Amino acid sequence: MMRWIESHIPGGRKTALLALAFFAVTSLTIALTRFGDALALVWFGTAILVTALIALPRAHWTPVIWCFAALSAVATSLFGFGPHMALQLAAANVFEGYVIARLLLALRPQRDWLESVDGMIVLIVAGGIVGPALAAIPGAFMVALVTPGGWLPHAVDWVASHALGTLLGFPIVYLTASHARPKGAAAVGLPLILEGTAHALTVGAVTALVFLQAQLPLLFLPIVPLLFAAFRLGRTGASIGLITIAVIAIGSLSTGAGFSLPVLNAFGDKVLFLQFYLAVLLLLALPVSVALKQRQLLFDELEEQRALKGLISDHSDDALLNLDSAGLVRFASPASERLSGRDELIGRPLTAFFEPLDEALVLSVLGHAANEPGRTCVLERPVLRGDEQIWLEARVRAVPLAKTAGRIAGYAVTIRDVTASKQAELRALQEADTDALTGLPNRRAFLRHLDAQLAYAADRPFVFAIIDLDRFKCVNDTHGHDAGDMALRRVAAAMGRLSAPERFFARLGGDEFALIAENHDPAEAVALCEELCAAVAALDLPAPDDSTFSLTASVGLARIDRPCSASLALQAADGPLYAAKSGGGNRVGVATATRTQPKIGRPVSSNRAA
Template sequence: MAAAQQKMHPATRIFVYGTLFFGVTCFTIFWTRFAGGLALVWPGTAIAAALFLSVPQSRHLGTAVLLVGLSTLATSVFGLGPEWAFPLATINIFEAWFIAWLLVRFRPERDYVDSEQGIVWLGFLAGLAGPFAAAIPGSLVVMQVVGGNWLEHAFSWGVGHGLGTLLVLPLALLLASYRQPIPEPIRGPGRLLPFFGIVLLTLTISAVAFLQSTVPTLFLPIVPLVLASFCFGRFGASVTVLNITVCAAVSLAMDVGVFAQLHLALWQKALFLQFYLSVLLLISFPLAVALKQRQRFMEELVDREAMQRLIADHSDDALLHLDREGTIRFASPASTRLSGLEIVEGLPLAAFFSEFDKEIVASALVSAAHYRGHTEIIERSVERSGQTRWLKAKLRAVDASKKQASTFVVTIRDVTERKLNEIQISWEARTDVLTGLPNRRAFLDVPEAQLEFADEQPFGFALIDLDHFKRVNDSYGHAVGDKVLKQVAQIMRENTTDDCFFARLGGEEFGLIACGSALETLSIICERLRLAILRSAMTDNDGGHFNITMSIGIAQISERCSSSMAMQAADGPLYSAKAAGRNCIRHAQHMRHFAGSSVRDRSSSTLIAVR
């Protein structure tokens, strides 16, 4: 970094501020002391406080010693003489250090000239707390030199030091924050000349306002003050107030113009001047800070908008902004592809979805507006160019005034690939890989939903077992056994209807659930299936043919029970079919008969027989 852009070294800063402090202190003591008392305005405290705030704490002691020496010298030559110069200098520098300590202690953000809250703390701590804390010991010292009432001296000290600090400290803090010799607000082509023009205008208008008393014109300096605040921000406001202060101080010192017409004591005129300049500060500096914050906000807004535009233009997601009625006011380029429309601005959000989803979209908007800060999610299928696509919309209400409805921001993404993967995973989890039939999990889900209403809507439950299937694997190999299972599954799929549900439960065991009209013909369906399996020629690896048979147990479930009891109801007749020689169908008694211990007894005997 170039030397001009580097922050000033602490030693250099102490030297520069020390020199400035000495010069300003000498000038102030020489020109603003009246009747041998205290200086009317004391800006030296502001310069010293700004120095303490801008150098490391480790250098405070050395800085204080230097400033005390300079203040002692100035007071000895131009002020109350050498006898009391050192005590007064010590109190003066302590006041500056105390103000700096208070500011850091109670406002560690150090935004004294950057925010409204910082300005308030600066005014209270630097304009009141610090000066009046030092006013009591200072007034006692002054009383020893010039006599008089210590309370009057304390008041003069507080007013003079508070006014000087308020007027100069903001400018000193601003100058301390700049890293280049020329302050940022007047740096750049075409900035310096207008700045000096406003300074000249301020001095001219202030001279007219203070040095004449024919026409009341104290309001006129507000004009260049506001202009400087708009054009040059906090720096312009500080310099303008300082210029107005100089003109007012000259008028007060010469006792001419508007102050000459005030039939008040000098300290009362000083109080009036303090009040007047404080009003100017309250007008200009908060305005300048607010303008600075607004400028910073606008710059951030422009940068953020540029970034959002860049993201929106290159995003595969549709980025939308909706008004309070849910109408699209802004849509990114991806909106055309996802909506299937050439233009979506001016359309409702439901334009992205089907006609059947309008109520869902409207409900989501109402919910988002009611629960601000909560993100509503809509995931629906749509038809695009003859294909089914899945869109996922996330919408959120933008925080707004409680008296106004919310606007909305929405992102819409094509989640077809993810949705198809989810469907595939769900299908695989519920499908037998070998045969393509539903597996045991999917099979048991069906009666789980129907068992609760079985007394009102009975359904049929059948267990199917391939006879002597182990012999097929042992004789022809497992590859042939797998082909047999696939062929059996194909025959079952051919017999599947909306009311007839087949599944592979494991190994050579299959299941069937029949409801509705299929329940009445369940026996016919099972017999047709048995004959189809019996008559289907199975092929071995050598091209030979063989046949297989199956045993089927059927139960009608007509009352509420668990899925395990329903399977037990069909397991009993299946065992009976096997015991009867296989390749046949057996029916269970009515489920009401098996609801008690007879079901458990029969199930138990079946398990023992299988083992």
């Protein structure tokens, strides 16, 4: 028979073994638990059929259903209601298994019926309520035709026995058929088997003590070893314990040994009570085993995360920190000591990584992160490590306290050395603000500096000057653009020699330059500009034909003592510059206070002509 099933039924050897188990279990169930020619007290067959179906694609279900229906009919014919009801009851039985399998796969396709609370609820609803209830409608009707009693009592018996058997049997059948074992079971197979056997014997001994005596109400005692087995072996332990209790309790009921309660005189009442008792144990042990499985999965995940965290922290150049709610370090990766410059960080605040002057800024970032736990706050500051300045970037994220709104458990922080990228950023900014030909700040940098000075001109007046080279176009036309570029670089070098922290020279474009001088009174500013004109006029500039030429410069100077726009400031210096160039060049023009008539400075003495 085994070979025939293997060759004709999808699923191979596994399906064949399940089919033989189905026939054996249903035959024993019918033969041993049908009291008074009624329905079996516990029906395990559906659990085996459901396991066989969910292990196969739906396209292969039909031959499996026909096979199990035939086996059910044979078992009913031999040990149950006889051949005249065998096919009808077989149809109801396989219909129940089909409904339960379809519901399990449709509602929980991830197949976590024994691993999550939601999956367990689906199993209870599908296998303990919906499937048995639907099959009970035709099944109870057919039983009522051949046994005493109405349809409703038989329907209740059907639902109770089939639901109880499915929920009792499915965990152990499914786990056995799918080879689902705890992690590491392959390495400790024998110890696991021995422990399972020990739990089964313990549960059996306690259950026998309870059911084989009638003097003391000790029905609560099997709960203790049952829960202990569930705690130690999870779903497998709970299933072994429940089936052990069921077998001994049914045996006690069938033999009449023990199992005597004053309120249960009728045999039917004892059957109902035993079903209720087993259902209570089932609903107690199965959720506990599922919760323990989830707890174990969570611990395994935490261990994996801890191992990964350790691996990352040990080999990362970034500092990985865990802070408590007060901002003190609870965990620091090895890179933390290098980036902080400290040997011990546990118990220290995050400010230990930064300069003392940045303490308020660091605390502010922690406060912002605490107010928005889902947001990552970034802090980037320079710090001194010996004689070297480095840049540190800290990313801070608050960890909310579970089930407590508005409170945090701590902070997750990463700190990295961003000196290289910061230096590259500063170089890029410097290059963007530098004139490529002369090396002076360009017009963009000048306007930014000018705007900053104009904002506080009322409190800090300054001198603003525009410098224009006289007749520079002739240089390009006579000596060529290369000579002109060289001349601009030499003029810029002369400005560099006159530079100081309070003097800002820039190239505006072409042969036009600008100067912002702080803390200079008008006389000092005029003297500085005349010195610049003299320095320009004194330059010996080589021409391509080995001759030399010279340049002169004109300056328009204005004192800015009130806030205004950059364009107005430029206009204030443009007038004196125009006047200086109109006067022959090589001189400084100064705007008067009224800015209506510029004052022309004296020509700068020079023996050279432009």
